[in-house]
Amino acid sequence: MTARLTQEGPYRFRIEPTGEMRVPGVVFASRELLIEADQAVDQVANVATLPGVVEASYAMPDIHWGYGFAIGGVAATDPRQGGVVSPGGVGFDISCGVRLMAADIDDAGLRPVLQDVMNGLDPAVPRGMGRGAVWRLSGRQDMMGILTGGSRYAVERGHGDERDLLRCEDAGAVADADPGQVSDRAIERGSGQVGSLGSGNHFLELQRVAEVYDTAVAEVFGLRPDQICVMIHSGSRGLGHQICTDHVRAMEKSMARYGIRVPDRQLACAPLESPEGRSYLGAMAAAANYGRANRQLLAHAARQVFEKVAGARLDLVYDVSHNLAKMEEHPVDGERRLLCVHRKGATRALPPGHADLPDDLRDVGQPVLIPGTMSTSSYVLAGVPDGPAFYSTCHGAGRAKSRHQAARGVSGRELKARMERGGIAVRGASWRGLAEEAADAYKDVSAVIEAAEGAGLGRKIARLVPVGVVKG
Numbered sequence: 001m002t003a004r005l006t007q008e009g010p011y012r013f014r015i016e017p018t019g020e021m022r023v024p025g026v027v028f029a030s031r032e033l034l035i036e037a038d039q040a041v042d043q044v045a046n047v048a049t050l051p052g053v054v055e056a057s058y059a060m061p062d063i064h065w066g067y068g069f070a071i072g073g074v075a076a077t078d079p080r081q082g083g084v085v086s087p088g089g090v091g092f093d094i095s096c097g098v099r100l101m102a103a104d105i106d107d108a109g110l111r112p113v114l115q116d117v118m119n120g121l122d123p124a125v126p127r128g129m130g131r132g133a134v135w136r137l138s139g140r141q142d143m144m145g146i147l148t149g150g151s152r153y154a155v156e157r158g159h160g161d162e163r164d165l166l167r168c169e170d171a172g173a174v175a176d177a178d179p180g181q182v183s184d185r186a187i188e189r190g191s192g193q194v195g196s197l198g199s200g201n202h203f204l205e206l207q208r209v210a211e212v213y214d215t216a217v218a219e220v221f222g223l224r225p226d227q228i229c230v231m232i233h234s235g236s237r238g239l240g241h242q243i244c245t246d247h248v249r250a251m252e253k254s255m256a257r258y259g260i261r262v263p264d265r266q267l268a269c270a271p272l273e274s275p276e277g278r279s280y281l282g283a284m285a286a287a288a289n290y291g292r293a294n295r296q297l298l299a300h301a302a303r304q305v306f307e308k309v310a311g312a313r314l315d316l317v318y319d320v321s322h323n324l325a326k327m328e329e330h331p332v333d334g335e336r337r338l339l340c341v342h343r344k345g346a347t348r349a350l351p352p353g354h355a356d357l358p359d360d361l362r363d364v365g366q367p368v369l370i371p372g373t374m375s376t377s378s379y380v381l382a383g384v385p386d387g388p389a390f391y392s393t394c395h396g397a398g399r400a401k402s403r404h405q406a407a408r409g410v411s412g413r414e415l416k417a418r419m420e421r422g423g424i425a426v427r428g429a430s431w432r433g434l435a436e437e438a439a440d441a442y443k444d445v446s447a448v449i450e451a452a453e454g455a456g457l458g459r460k461i462a463r464l465v466p467v468g469v470v471k472g
Helices: 038-047 107-124 140-156 163-164 182-191 216-219 237-258 275-310 403-409 414-422 430-434 445-454
Strands: 007-010 014-015 026-028 054-066 071-077 097-106 205-211 228-235 314-321 323-332 335-344 346-348 367-370 378-382 392-394 425-430 459-472
Touching: 014 038, 026 038, 026 140, 038 054, 038 071, 038 314, 038 392, 038 445, 054 392, 054 445, 071 323, 071 346, 097 107, 097 275, 097 367, 107 205, 107 228, 107 275, 107 392, 107 425, 107 459, 163 314, 182 275, 205 216, 216 378, 216 459, 228 275, 228 459, 237 275, 237 430, 275 314, 275 323, 314 346, 335 346, 346 367, 367 392, 367 445, 378 445, 392 445, 414 425, 414 430, 425 430, 445 459
Parallel strands: 026 054, 425 459
Antiparallel strands: 007 014, 014 026, 054 071, 071 335, 097 228, 097 314, 205 228, 205 459, 323 335, 346 392, 367 378, 378 459
16 A cells, blocks of 8 residues: 655645545655655554544654554544554553753853763663663562652652652653553563663763754743753663563454454554553553653763762753653544544644643643754754644654664764764764664754644754763
């Protein structure tokens, strides 16, 4: 199947429903960003066949091929209409997300101690494929606390402060987590990884605020020109991966019993009200809490280095996930409905006035954190009124080359030397890992942001550029 796109506006394309599609597909992008995205566009059409899907199957400007759902895919299902939950609409790295902290030091103040800070972060931030983590759990009780309490549990154990919870999505913990639906194998895989980056595109970056587009909103977020920030991108590690694997297998076996047929087995799903659906939602929420606690521990480790080496404090701007399915209320056909909103490689972008925002952000909207690549810009956006796609937007630049293709184009040593000549300090876990994340492996993040803003998915508040990269 090759889905046909019709352009509806400068940054909006439509796929008319055909065959088994229940709703149209809508892709927010420019023509340039859609080059070589045929497979991913087909996935948008496939998602539109899911039982109970409402409004449209959406894709963000960073769309690229993924497991089941395109990465950058957003879809909501209605339990009252037989709506399903699909692990492919969340991904294997459940609650992978981004945390941004702002320092009380500017670029000029950091430069004299930059190498010392990087040398401190290098051993303090466990990363790579193997074991190793900031927090050595004392036993099953600690793991249960993390799976149910997320960042809140970590803060209660001394790894942060109250502001970390106020400026975190869901105040640091997703409700309705059910550790009983998490397999022993998943718990085993996650027990040695709480407070670790992982590998692939995960990172901890020191960044400078290079440009501010809205001074008033940036001030509320805690950002100002030339300020140093720390951005962390990580998720639920082996625990989340195992949960996805376990529940995909269970749903593959149960779909025939519910009379569900999907065009791609990677879209395995189950009704939200079924035992399989409820089991996955409970396990997914537990993994989301693990992901929040993981980033909380990494943030605490970075704070300790900054305080010791630079005499600087790091305050949380925001923490938001971009791989999650959440029960949310949204208007559909003039009626407010409780929906299961899948965001896979897409982030929530709540508007000003939304009840789920903390008091100090409610007047300006949610901070939206969009990382670029190791040597390009990252952006902070804000949610806007009447944002489409259930108040969602992109989550990054979007991959343009496979890891193998990227590694063939440049060596890790060459890339590090090039970045350091450009003033970016680099600490990588492996040469291969660095090469796989070269900037040209990704779409142009500025073009992605232009499309997101042009499509009304959010608005730019600030642009940040890297000064130091700690890479998995």
